[in-house]
Amino acid sequence: SQQGEEDPQALSIQEGENATMNCSYKTSINNLQWYRQNSGRGLVHLILIRSNEREKHSGRLRVTLDTSKKSSSLLITASRAADTASYFCATAFYNQGGKLIFGQGTELSVKP
Amino acid sequence: SQTIHQWPATLVQPVGSPLSLECTVEGTSNPNLYWYRQAAGRGLQLLFYSVGIGQISSEVPQNLSASRPQDRQFILSSKKLLLSDSGFYLCAWTELPGQPQHFGDGTRLSIL
Numbered sequence: 001s002q003q004g005e006e007d008p009q010a011l012s013i014q015e016g017e018n019a020t021m022n023c024s025y026k027t028s029i030n031n032l033q034w035y036r037q038n039s040g041r042g043l044v045h046l047i048l049i050r051s052n053e054r055e056k057h058s059g060r061l062r063v064t065l066d067t068s069k070k071s072s073s074l075l076i077t078a079s080r081a082a083d084t085a086s087y088f089c090a091t092a093f094y095n096q097g098g099k100l101i102f103g104q105g106t107e108l109s110v111k112p
Numbered sequence: 113s114q115t116i117h118q119w120p121a122t123l124v125q126p127v128g129s130p131l132s133l134e135c136t137v138e139g140t141s142n143p144n145l146y147w148y149r150q151a152a153g154r155g156l157q158l159l160f161y162s163v164g165i166g167q168i169s170s171e172v173p174q175n176l177s178a179s180r181p182q183d184r185q186f187i188l189s190s191k192k193l194l195l196s197d198s199g200f201y202l203c204a205w206t207e208l209p210g211q212p213q214h215f216g217d218g219t220r221l222s223i224l
Contacts, residue, residue, distance in 0.1 A: 098209025
């Protein structure tokens with residue numbers, strides 16, 4: 001079953017603009033992770049935020065987590081054409097083999 | 113360094129035929145292993161996970177099965193494929209439950 005819902009489903013922006021993607025989930029989590037998928041390829045891990053953290057940065061990425069609202073957001077600043085990809089949030093459960101439950105993803109298109 | 117291999121990259125099979133997809137991980141021991149399926153334009157659905165040799169947990173009842181005959185080998189099988197088994201199959205591993213997962217490049221399976 002799918003845990004998360006992401007919005008928007010698709011996002012088209014110009015190079016240099018910021019891109020914000022949102023993720024909501026339903027149950028308590030241990031951590032939340034964001035992944036990127038280029039067309040036809042496997043997923044690549046971007047960033048992990050623990051349930052007791054509120055914000056995390058990695059390069060041009062900024063992730064927030066609000067456990068009271070069961071939501072997270074991923075901000076990509078100063079986007080580049082190479083950022084064009086699908087982005088997925090995933091919630092992690094340590095006591096169930098560490099399984100991840102993925103959202104439906106946001107398809108980001110960055111136009112040069 | 114650790115690597116994950118999935119094969120084949122693409123596969124076209126007739127309805128009712130058997131299936132065997134293989135995934136191997138190198139450079140680590142006792143990884144947690146996962147099989148996911150991704151329908152076109154959708155998020156990932158967890159099919160099976162394994163925390164050790166011979167230990168398989170099934171997430172979705174269906175005509176697929178998984179086995180882990182060796183520490184770093186994970187196999188996805190079916191005795192008789194259905195049209196609904198079409199999709200993009202991804203294998204992933206992690207060292208510790210709940211930590212970022214590392215994905216293979218996937219197998220595109222088409223059922224005719």
